[in-house]
Amino acid sequence: MKMVYCTCNVSVLDKLLELVEENNIREYQVIDRVTAKTKRGQPRFNDPVWPGYNAAVIMQVAEDEKVKQLIENIKSFNHDAFNENELVTVCAWNLEHYFFD
Numbered sequence: 001m002k003m004v005y006c007t008c009n010v011s012v013l014d015k016l017l018e019l020v021e022e023n024n025i026r027e028y029q030v031i032d033r034v035t036a037k038t039k040r041g042q043p044r045f046n047d048p049v050w051p052g053y054n055a056a057v058i059m060q061v062a063e064d065e066k067v068k069q070l071i072e073n074i075k076s077f078n079h080d081a082f083n084e085n086e087l088v089t090v091c092a093w094n095l096e097h098y099f100f101d
Contacts, residue, residue, distance in 0.1 A: 002067045003095040004059040006074070007034060008088040009044065012081075013055040016088055019077065020057065023070045028059040041084040052085075060098050067092050 008016050010032070020028055034054040037043040044052040061067050071090055078087045 001095040001098055002061050002064065002092045004061055004067055004070065004090065004092045006057045006059075006088055006090045007036060007038075007054050008057075009041075009085050010053055010055050012077075012086050012088065013057075015077065016055075016057060016074075019070065019073045020059065023066050023073065025059055025061055025066055025070065027061075028057055031056040031058070038087075038089060040087060060095060 006016060013030070017030070032055050033046065034056045035045045036054045037045075042052075043050040044054055046053040061070075071092070074088050074090050081087050
């Protein structure tokens with residue numbers, strides 16, 4: 001089981017969610033209005049100096065193949081991005097515990 005964290009400019013959130021759904025990932029949470037300073041692109045602090053904000057999508061995925069495919073799809077999306085501000089950041093790690101009890 002993997003935990004996958006993605007963050008992106010809110011302007012590309014709908015496209016990211018399409019990629020998630022296309023990869024048949026059905027469990028995820030969306031956090032809106034995430035302020036951020038990333039390695040590439042302009043900071044987004046939703047203020048007059050640095051307008052805009054990000055969104056974050058957090059996923060719990062049991063199938064490693066789905067995670068691999070999602071990451072490849074995000075790489076492809078980033079390759080075709082209009083500019084650095086549209087890049088999606090993704091990271092994934094092993095999830096030791098995940099339960100509802």
